[in-house]
Amino acid sequence: MVRQINRLTARTVATVKEVGRYADGNGLYLSLSKNGGKRWVFLYRSAGRIREKGLGSAAAVSLKDARLKADEVRKQLSAGLDPINEGRKSQGVMTFAQCAKAYIASHEAGWSNPKHADQWRNTLKTYAEPVIGKVPVNKVDVSHIMNILDPIWRTKTETASRVRGRIESILDWAAVKKYRSSENPARLKGHLDHLLPRRQKVAKVQHHPALPYKDIPAFMADLRTREGTGALALEFTILTAARTNETLGAKWDEIDLESKVWTVPADRMKARVLQAQPLSDRSIEILKSLSTDTEYVFPGNGDNNPMSSMSLLAVLKRMNHSDITTHGFRSTFRDWAAETTEFPNEVVEMALAHTVKNKAEAAYRRGNMLDRRRVLMDAWSDYCSQPVGSPDD
Structure with missing residues (x-):
């Protein structure tokens, strides 16, 4: 059966008012929108789906010209070309x-x-x-x-x-x-x-400069003599083995003081996975010393802005430790755990919120090991707080 074409007339195009598409035949349609606008479109199938190529407004393109444009589209289809993609090419490729x-x-x-x-x-x-x-x-x-x-x-x-x-x-x-x-x-x-x-x-991999774990007790004793929220934020970061942005972005609604857990949302974690981090007694002391009238635990300029990472670096500079970075304390924690404790590697890695690439280990670590990590973080806090010059130092 031969498909009917040229169904529309110029009068129909000018007078039709009902929203919808009106077929002229063989792919060409007059499309009338809810706001009364009329335009020509050509419908065709590509890769199993219907595509629509616009041919211009009916106010600017006559029925005769719309049919000529439709003929060009049909020629492209016959040549195995996609009319929409060809139109993009004719308009100029993006730089x-x-x-x-x-x-x-x-x-x-x-x-x-x-x-x-x-x-x-x-x-x-x-x-x-x-x-x-x-x-x-x-x-x-x-x-x-x-x-x-x-x-x-x-x-x-x-x-x-x-x-x-x-x-x-x-x-x-x-x-x-x-x-x-x-x-x-x-x-x-x-x-x-x-x-x-x-x-x-x-090029060798450049690691963040870190403080040797044996120097942590003396460093922490010095840090606790420093005043200001920046010093508390730095200590909190060290005690939780957190990344800098995780600490600086911490909000009070993430903190459960009673359960002693800090829940960092996935969108602030490097691995994009929520992290429930147990808090040591000293970490809780730091939090209780801060005002809860602000959105951020460690606010910067204005109560609704987080502290800048430069504030932590400034603390290190005042302590004559410009040679190390805040992030480097994660390496310090990792070295301490490996060298002086018997905590399993998977517990330490989870405390650091590291992504597990080994599928077998990842399957083993389906839980969050919260209780086991709490023991680990308490031991780390105790080590950081021990008197300088003690036998374990």
Whole structure:
């Protein structure tokens, strides 16, 4: 049966008022919206689903011209092309910089640390955009990537690795959006790893400078003579083996003083998993010494703002310990547990909220081991508080 075409008339187009689609035949429709707007659309099937390509407003495109546009769409379909994708190409492909901006905008709401978006923008602006910022994203190739990475791979290896990964993510996003179709030139495994020396060969992993665990009792004794919320926040961070952002973002509704548990929500944890952290008696003392009239446990400028990480670094500086970082105390805790205690590794790792890569160990650690971790954190607190020069020091 021959499909009927040219069903509509110019009068019908001008007078129809009921919301809906009106078929002219063979894919062309007049679409009338609730607000009275009329436009031409072409419906076709692609990859098992119906797609709709707009052909313009009926106020600007006549019935005759709409049929001519529909003929062009049919020719593209006959040639095996997707009319919507072809339309995007005709409008001009997005540049890499435009794709980078769109990628960051669509992902930053899901990043736990607000600084991540700025880090992405800054590194891409510094290293990638001078080379490929204005290049159409479907034209970015291996030579572009090598021009970006070669100057910094050996001297700024960590930065170069992050830049490469960010470029790879943006180009993958562009491919999903149909802005490019070729292989991702920023892919490392089985691709750039044939052109670049291994990271381990050109740069050693830089660990956060840490205080030797034997020096903790003397350090803690000095810290407890310091005044200010910054000193208390630093001590609390050490006693809980927490990451800096976990402490600074702590809110009072996360603290259960009676049960002596601090529940850190998943969106502030590196592994994106909620962490119930047992609190030692000294940690509870610190919390009870603070005002509960603020949203944040350790407020910064204004009651509704968290303390800055610079406040903790300032405490270390005043104590003549600019050579170590707040994060480094997690390593101090790990070394103390390994060298001086018999706590199982899985208990210590869970106290540090480390992600488990070993599937067997991950299955073993389905629970949160709260009671066992409480014993561990109490022992750590006791060690930090022991008199300087004691036999265990």
